[in-house]
Amino acid sequence: MSSTQTDDLDTLETLESRARQRPEEFGHNALIACDNLVRIYQSEGIEVQALQGLDLLIEAGEEVAIIGASGSGKSTLLSVLSGLDVPTAGRVRVGPWDLMAMTARQRVEYRRTMVGFVWQQTARNLMPYLEAAENIELPLAMAGVGRRARKARASELLAMLGVGYCAERRPSQMSGGEQQRVAIGVALAASPQVLFADEPTGQLDTATSVEVLESLRSVNRELGVTVVVVTHDPSVSEHVQRTVSIRDGRTSSEVLRRTHTDEHGDESVVAEEYAVLDRAGRVQLPREYREVLELSDRVRLALEQSHVAIWPDRSPSPAPRQAPVPTQAEESS
Numbered sequence: 001m002s003s004t005q006t007d008d009l010d011t012l013e014t015l016e017s018r019a020r021q022r023p024e025e026f027g028h029n030a031l032i033a034c035d036n037l038v039r040i041y042q043s044e045g046i047e048v049q050a051l052q053g054l055d056l057l058i059e060a061g062e063e064v065a066i067i068g069a070s071g072s073g074k075s076t077l078l079s080v081l082s083g084l085d086v087p088t089a090g091r092v093r094v095g096p097w098d099l100m101a102m103t104a105r106q107r108v109e110y111r112r113t114m115v116g117f118v119w120q121q122t123a124r125n126l127m128p129y130l131e132a133a134e135n136i137e138l139p140l141a142m143a144g145v146g147r148r149a150r151k152a153r154a155s156e157l158l159a160m161l162g163v164g165y166c167a168e169r170r171p172s173q174m175s176g177g178e179q180q181r182v183a184i185g186v187a188l189a190a191s192p193q194v195l196f197a198d199e200p201t202g203q204l205d206t207a208t209s210v211e212v213l214e215s216l217r218s219v220n221r222e223l224g225v226t227v228v229v230v231t232h233d234p235s236v237s238e239h240v241q242r243t244v245s246i247r248d249g250r251t252s253s254e255v256l257r258r259t260h261t262d263e264h265g266d267e268s269v270v271a272e273e274y275a276v277l278d279r280a281g282r283v284q285l286p287r288e289y290r291e292v293l294e295l296s297d298r299v300r301l302a303l304e305q306s307h308v309a310i311w312p313d314r315s316p317s318p319a320p321r322q323a324p325v326p327t328q329a330e331e332s333s
């Protein structure tokens, strides 16, 4: 066999083995991966697109707030992530669970073991006729955990959440903030990897809200649980490392808070805002920017050394470095 033939065979084998390999899934390292999620509701013959191709990756151990105006799609996203609703299209995975392909039984198992929930309405979180410790013990009893282990888990969680003194109180004997902190304990009873909180401070005053948010932070730091808070309240972002904004059913921007140490060793928290670039290269420009520069329909793009510039269509032509905007055929090639 000539060397050219051998080379050809090698190439064929390489090609075949490459074809057999599955392409790496979007966000395969993330704990939560939403890939191009679409959720369309049909209501009286009218279609509402609540999620319009939403991409979101959350790593294990993160503490994330998802914020957005009313109608932006937050509750829809939370229903999907909590296994209550199935999206119309796209992919969604939480840990090993493919939420698009779960059976009804798997859905129950997922909700019982993988994730915990805290809802806005305190009445939805706690049994009114049970004491705080009994509320935490209830899901453990249902899972067959022995009495002594249940009691130990309840007092450990109540102490960590700073409400050990409420152990023998019923919900009606506790403040709204205390009830929500006990609710966090109930959500954590079965040691889930992820805690979802839907407007957990919606019914609380500012000072009490801060206490509840600090409790969520200690859950994240001390137990390593990934915490996802969904809210319309932008001030929540001051209490979490990462805030993802949803607009029109898509992630639009993110704020990351990092601790910065200066040359004197003094620490300060720096918050930086980022726009989200989706997998197709789309960026949503903030409305304020669009309004100030009257950007609409068509804009000019230019590739600079370290950034991309955007001009309104009516402005004079930018410098010759202007990047050619690829045609659709070029983009998809």
Ligand SMILES: Nc1ncnc2c1ncn2[C@@H]1O[C@H](COP(=O)(O)OP(=O)(O)OP(=O)(O)O)[C@@H](O)[C@H]1O
Pocket (backbone or CB within 6 Å): 041, 042, 043, 048, 049, 050, 068, 069, 070, 071, 072, 073, 074, 075, 076, 077, 232
């Ligand atoms: N079951 C449903 N049937 C029809 N339309 C729905 C349904 N649920 C939500 N929608 C619509 O989908 C869009 C997104 O709603 P969603 O509740 O997810 O937003 P949200 O950001 O959680 O709002 P809010 O903060 O007010 O709860 C809205 O236009 C809403 O009217």
